[in-house]
Amino acid sequence: MPTLNETTDRILELAAVHFKVPREQLSPDDDFFKKLGINSLQALDLLTRLEQHFHIELPDYELQGVSDFRTLAERIQSRL
Amino acid sequence: MLDLHKHNCLGDALRAGLERWPDEICLIESDRERENCRFTYRQFNEAALALATALQEAGVTADTRVAMLMANQSKWLISAYAVFYCGGILVPLDYKLPAEEHLKLLAHSRAEFLITEYHLWRAITKAEGFSSLSTKTVLVAEAPANTDLVGAKKWEEFHAARESKFVPRERRDTACIVYSSGTGGRPKGCVLTHENYLEQAAAVAPIFPFWPGARYLSIIPTNHAIDFMGGFIMPFTGGGTVVHLRTLRPEYIREAFTKYRITYMAVVPLILKSLQRGLTEKFASLPPLKRRILNALIATNRTLTSGKPRIGLSRRLLKDIHSAFGGGLRALLVGGAFTEPATIEFFHDLGIPIYNGYGCTEACTAITVNDQKPFRPETVGRPVRGMEIRILNPGEGGVGEVAVRSKTVMSHYLDDPKQTAETIVDGWLITGDLGRLDESKQLQLFGRKKNMIVTEEGKNIYPEDVETAFAGLPVKEACVFAVNFLWPARTMVGEQLVLVVHAEPGKQVTPAVVQEIAERNRRLASYKRVGGYLVWDRDFPLTASLKIKRGELASEIRTATGRENVVPL
Numbered sequence: 009m010p011t012l013n014e015t016t017d018r019i020l021e022l023a024a025v026h027f028k029v030p031r032e033q034l035s036p037d038d039d040f041f042k043k044l045g046i047n048s049l050q051a052l053d054l055l056t057r058l059e060q061h062f063h064i065e066l067p068d069y070e071l072q073g074v075s076d077f078r079t080l081a082e083r084i085q086s087r088l
Numbered sequence: 089m090l091d092l093h094k095h096n097c098l099g100d101a102l103r104a105g106l107e108r109w110p111d112e113i114c115l116i117e118s119d120r121e122r123e124n125c126r127f128t129y130r131q132f133n134e135a136a137l138a139l140a141t142a143l144q145e146a147g148v149t150a151d152t153r154v155a156m157l158m159a160n161q162s163k164w165l166i167s168a169y170a171v172f173y174c175g176g177i178l179v180p181l182d183y184k185l186p187a188e189e190h191l192k193l194l195a196h197s198r199a200e201f202l203i204t205e206y207h208l209w210r211a212i213t214k215a216e217g218f219s220s221l222s223t224k225t226v227l228v229a230e231a232p233a234n235t236d237l238v239g240a241k242k243w244e245e246f247h248a249a250r251e252s253k254f255v256p257r258e259r260r261d262t263a264c265i266v267y268s269s270g271t272g273g274r275p276k277g278c279v280l281t282h283e284n285y286l287e288q289a290a291a292v293a294p295i296f297p298f299w300p301g302a303r304y305l306s307i308i309p310t311n312h313a314i315d316f317m318g319g320f321i322m323p324f325t326g327g328g329t330v331v332h333l334r335t336l337r338p339e340y341i342r343e344a345f346t347k348y349r350i351t352y353m354a355v356v357p358l359i360l361k362s363l364q365r366g367l368t369e370k371f372a373s374l375p376p377l378k379r380r381i382l383n384a385l386i387a388t389n390r391t392l393t394s395g396k397p398r399i400g401l402s403r404r405l406l407k408d409i410h411s412a413f414g415g416g417l418r419a420l421l422v423g424g425a426f427t428e429p430a431t432i433e434f435f436h437d438l439g440i441p442i443y444n445g446y447g448c449t450e451a452c453t454a455i456t457v458n459d460q461k462p463f464r465p466e467t468v469g470r471p472v473r474g475m476e477i478r479i480l481n482p483g484e485g486g487v488g489e490v491a492v493r494s495k496t497v498m499s500h501y502l503d504d505p506k507q508t509a510e511t512i513v514d515g516w517l518i519t520g521d522l523g524r525l526d527e528s529k530q531l532q533l534f535g536r537k538k539n540m541i542v543t544e545e546g547k548n549i550y551p552e553d554v555e556t557a558f559a560g561l562p563v564k565e566a567c568v569f570a571v572n573f574l575w576p577a578r579t580m581v582g583e584q585l586v587l588v589v590h591a592e593p594g595k596q597v598t599p600a601v602v603q604e605i606a607e608r609n610r611r612l613a614s615y616k617r618v619g620g621y622l623v624w625d626r627d628f629p630l631t632a633s634l635k636i637k638r639g640e641l642a643s644e645i646r647t648a649t650g651r652e653n654v655v656p657l
Contacts, residue, residue, distance in 0.1 A: 041614040048545065048614070049362050052337050065120075068335055069159070069207050073186055075614055 009088055016081035019058060023077070026057050036078040058084060089297055089326040092290040097257035097282040099172035101289075101325050106133040106169075109327040112300040116348065117162040119334035125162055129327075132166060138247035140170035145248055146225050148201060150175035150255050151262065155199035155223070157181045157190060157208055160306050160332045163229050163243060165320055167203045175255030176201075178264045179277075180311035183208060186613070187215035196275045197265050197502065200224045203243065206231040213238045259283035265502055266313060268449040268548060277502030284452040287495040289321050291473040295443070295457050296352060296421065298326025303416075305331045305344055305353040312546070313453040314423050318354045338362060345414035354421040356546035357431065360442070364434050367409070382406075390437045396461040402439020409438050419443045423454070424546020426533060426580035429465035436463055444468055446531060450517055451475075452496040456531045467530040468523075477531060478516065479524055486524040487534050491516040533580055539573040539638065541583035543615045551585055557612050558587060562601055565590040565628045567636050568618060574642050575651045584619030586654050588645065590628060597623050606657050620654040 010018070016036050024031040027044045034043060041051065051071055059066050062084060070083045090108065095101035106114075110130040117124040127135065148154060154171045156178055158164045171178050179197045181190060190212055194202060202223045204212075209228045212218060229243035257263070263282045267275055296318070298304070306319035319330050331348045333340055341359075344350060355363075371382060389405050392398060399418055403410040410417070419441045422432075432442045446468035447454040455477070458469025471477050475494040482488035497517045500508040511518055520538030523531050540550045551568035558566045571577075571584045587605060591597050602621070609617045624645065629637040 039610050039614075042610075047358060047362075049338060049358060056337050056339065067207070068337075072184060073613070075610070 010085075012081060012085050015062075015085050015088070016078060018061065019077055019081050019084070022057055022061055023054060026054060034077070036081070037076050039075045040077055040080070041075055062088060064088065089293045089299075092286045092293075092325060095286060096259050097172070097261065098263050098285055098321065099169070099175065099254065100256060101286060102169050102172060102321075103254065105129065105324045105327065109300055112327050113329045114324060115162050115165060115330050115332070116303075117332045117334065118340075118344065118347075120340060124334065127162065132169070136166045136169045136173065137252050138249065139167060139243075140173040141248035141250055141252035142246045143170055143174050143176070143201070144252055145250075146201075148174040148176045150257065152176045152201065153179055153197055153199040153265065154201040154203060155179040155181055155194055155197060156311070157183055157202060157204040158229065158310075159183050159205065159334070160310050160315070160319070161205075161334060162332060163203075163205075164310050165324075165330065167227075167243075168320065169324075171203075172263070173252065173254055175257055177262050180264065180266060180316065182267070182309060182311050184309065187211035188217060191215055191217045191221060193267055193275060194221060194223055197267075197277060198222075202226045203229075205229045205243075206235075209237070209240060257282055259286070260499075262499065264316075266311070266316075266449050274504060274507060274552070275502075276504070276507065278449045279499045279502050280449075280452055281499055284496045284498060285317070285321060287474060288317060288452040288454065288472075289325060291475070291496070292317065292454055292457065293322065293326070295459055295472070296322060296419070298323045298328035300327040302326065302328040302351040303331055303348055304328060305333070305341070305348070305350045307333065307336055307341060307359070308354050308356060308424065308546070312424065313447070313449045314354050314421070314546075317453045318352065318421060338366070342366075342412070345417065346412070347414075349414045349416040351416055351418050352421060353417075354423065356424040356544065357422060357427045358425075358544040358546075360420065360422050360427065360431055360435070361544070364431055367434075367438075386437050389439045393436065393439060394463050397436075397439070397441040397459075399439065399441065406439055410440075413440065421445065423447060425542045425544055428581055432465035436460065436465065446521075446533065448519060450498050450511065450519075451492055451494065452498065455490075455492050455494075455519075458530070464530055467526070467532045469531065470529050471531070477525060480518070482524065487522055488524070489537050490519045490521045490523045490531070490533075492519065493517065534578045535572060535576060535580060536570070536583075537573075539570050539642070541570045541572075541585060542580070543583075544581075545615060547615050549585065549616055554585060554612065554616050554618065557608050557616075558605065561589065561604060561608070562592070563589045563597065564592045565636070567628060567638070567641060569638075569642060569645075571619065571651055571654065574645050585617075587618045587621040588624050588641070589621055590624045590626070597621075602655075609657055618657060620656040622649070622654050 020034045055066050064087045074080050106129045114129045114132050115127040154176045179199045226240035227243040227246050228240045259282050264280045265277045304323050308315040323330050385405050389402050421443050423445045427444045435442045441460050445454045445457040454472050456469040456471050478491045479488040480491050493516050522535045523533040555568045567588045571586050629640040
């Protein structure tokens with residue numbers, strides 16, 4: 009199983025590719041809504057990409073109250 | 089549709105629907121590729137009555153307040169009907185709020201019962217203030233086996249087989265308490281009566297009729313007035329079907345259209361724009377010849393449907409597009425926030441009628457609906473049946489504050505006579521929105537008079553709700569306003585909040601203070617964040633009890649400075 013840091017890194021890479029943002033501009037504590045310039049629907053889209061990558065199901069509520077990559081990574085890690 | 093004038097309460101109207109169409113499907117719940125369950129009206133009735141019996145044994149009776157805190161799913165509607173059957177008052181809460189706010193609203197509503205689902209309950213039990221939760225009984229759905237529910241009971245096990253007793257209510261009795269704002273300032277609990285709902289449903293039914301086979305895709309949270317009406321009361325009193333999706337990803341919403349041949353869906357502008365973006369990208373990727381043909385068909389459809397929607401004709405002309413929407417779509421209903429005319433026009437040109445409306449929880453959902461007869465995307469339509477609209481103090485071009493009077497206007501705000509008296513004056517609901525009625529009695533909106541914003545997701549944000557996040561900043565005073573309240577603008581899109589800060593005497597608003605503002609802003613839910621800050625160098629005017637005189641401060645700011653001095657965050 010990947011470590012939390014590895015999961016976080018992977019999320020940053022996937023988000024960078026999906027939203028066409030240079031990877032080096034993203035860091036774990038970034039507010040992804042602001043940094044990626046996305047709305048709540050696009051964030052759900054990101055969740056789908058992450059599900060496909062990690063081969064898990066993430067209920068929509070896992071995104072509730074989350075706006076930074078690190079917390080998102082923690083939620084994903086707990087389901088791996 | 090049932091004749092709702094014959095019924096005195098929601099419980100009675102819903103019961104009549106359940107008896108009238110026993111073998112029709114009323115509810116489908118889907119999760120990704122799986123279908124979780126589907127119910128006929130008969131099966132729904134059986135499930136709800138088993139719950140109602142247990143609720144009655146536990147003490148739910150006339151006027152018992154029962155809070156509902158769930159995402160859109162079958163158990164929401166089953167539980168809600170069970171509550172109405174027992175004569176109880178439903179308190180639907182927004183599941184997207186943080187747990188701390190759920191606790192505050194539970195306390196404010198004094199709900200004795202709470203019906204919720206596991207992940208929300210788990211968050212509540214860990215939230216600050218949980219120890220003072222006074223709700224007597226909590227039912228939790230979908231809890232894993234062998235989990236400590238901290239005193240709550242499992243929804244799935246909470247049923248009884250004995251005979252239950254229907255408890256009728258009168259038209260003027262309270263049906264629901266619905267919160268139209270958060271808890272940071274003053275929670276606005278709209279007390280809505282059975283009459284409010286029955287009159288609203290009867291008024292809207294001719295525009296959105298339901299029948300056995302008509303299917304409504306429910307994606308706006310059911311606590312919201314639009315979905316409560318469109319995704320519960322209307323279909324259940326018309327023999328229709330409600331489709332719930334447990335995952336609201338765009339791809340599953342798209343799939344649901346074809347899988348379930350959806351008739352209606354209510355959306356907020358954000359979703360509508362997302363659909364528009366997807367289609368625009370698809371059109372752009374077509375080969376040049378196909379695109380030219382499509383454009384010609386769209387132009388033909390536009391001409392032929394300018395007087396009124398002609399859905400059958402549009403389906404034939406633009407078959408592929410309509411097939412992608414399932415082929416049975418009659419209209420997309422959009423509400424909750426202002427929709428830009430260009431977006432409405434985009435769908436109209438494709439022959440997918442967008443019925444935009446204007447309403448508020450205080451008026452029990454819709455005040456006006458634009459049925460596009462004729463096509464007028466710049467208006468929010470004509471008043472629905474039984475709704476009177478007055479424009480107060482009309483100024484330039486007849487624009488003034490919109491006031492409405494109807495049997496759908498709420499009774500009052502819960503425990504807030506002052507706010508009620510300010511909002512309902514001589515029987516007229518003062519909306520705080522600015523508009524004008526044109527010659528054909530269509531309402532056009534131009535902005536807001538009240539100090540609040542509405543996001544594209546349909547969320548009402550009151551500055552007072554946000555202000556608490558900035559309490560204790562190292563400045564003398566701070567106050568949040570809607571930018572368009574400080575500097576009135578004739579727009580209802582792109583609204584933002586601004587934090588006004590006044591530094592300590594002899595000090596400046598330093599970069600450290602700005603950093604702290606930014607950090608605190610970040611901790612707020614994304615839709616609640618302030619767009620920028622404004623440095624103010626005078627003392628705030630205060631009342632004798634040291635509260636900020638917001639109106640006076642706004643007026644001072646308006647006179648002294650402009651929106652160009654707001655520093656973006």
